[in-house]
Amino acid sequence: MTSGSGIIHREMPHGQGGHTLQLWLNIPPKYKMTPARYQDIPASKQPKIEQKGVLVKLISGEQKGIKSRTKNIVPVLAMEGFVEAGHTFDVDIPAGYRSFIYIIQGRGNFGRNKQQVSSGSVIWIAPSTRNGTFEIESKNAIHFFMASGPPIKAPIFAQGPFVMSSQDEIYQAYQDYQMGKFGGPVLK
Numbered sequence: 216m217t218s219g220s221g222i223i224h225r226e227m228p229h230g231q232g233g234h235t236l237q238l239w240l241n242i243p244p245k246y247k248m249t250p251a252r253y254q255d256i257p258a259s260k261q262p263k264i265e266q267k268g269v270l271v272k273l274i275s276g277e278q279k280g281i282k283s284r285t286k287n288i289v290p291v292l293a294m295e296g297f298v299e300a301g302h303t304f305d306v307d308i309p310a311g312y313r314s315f316i317y318i319i320q321g322r323g324n325f326g327r328n329k330q331q332v333s334s335g336s337v338i339w340i341a342p343s344t345r346n347g348t349f350e351i352e353s354k355n356a357i358h359f360f361m362a363s364g365p366p367i368k369a370p371i372f373a374q375g376p377f378v379m380s381s382q383d384e385i386y387q388a389y390q391d392y393q394m395g396k397f398g399g400p401v402l403k
Contacts, residue, residue, distance in 0.1 A: 268302030
């Protein structure tokens with residue numbers, strides 16, 4: 216979802232026992248008022264990377280020559296992965312990207328230093344000046360979420376449900392909302 220010039224929505228869980236991970240990304244100030252957009256890409260339409268003992272669902276961006284259909288204002292690499300015990304997956308990370316991996320379930324060794332990490336942990340990966348890879352080695356089956364993108368170095372002001380680039384823009388967003396100016400569909 217790109218909230219852009221404003222979108223009214225609410226998240227409702229589908230079924231029982233699911234997990235929801237929500238990642239909010241800032242966009243450059245010049246795109247803050249872009250038209251709101253929602254992209255619904257069912258799991259069956261997500262590109263997958265399959266290797267022996269590895270399944271990665273590509274949510275956004277490009278990995279191993281496979282490209283997602285997701286449209287973004289700023290490049291974003293996002294994926295959900297499953298690595299079986301005893302297997303390894305090398306993530307390709309573009310130069311300059313800041314990255315993190317959230318371990319949903321499991322335990323393994325991560326990166327060149329083979330840092331041991333387990334369920335509920337977050338690994339932060341500093342940007343590099345060159346394209347590189349980051350190794351995920353599973354000790355017991357790992358389920359992870361990874362996101363990566365270039366820092367945009369833009370100011371962030373948040374208040375209530377609004378995130379803008381200045382306090383004045385926050386005031387304007389409240390005014391626009393109260394006047395019914397938000398575009399896009401009401402999403403449920």
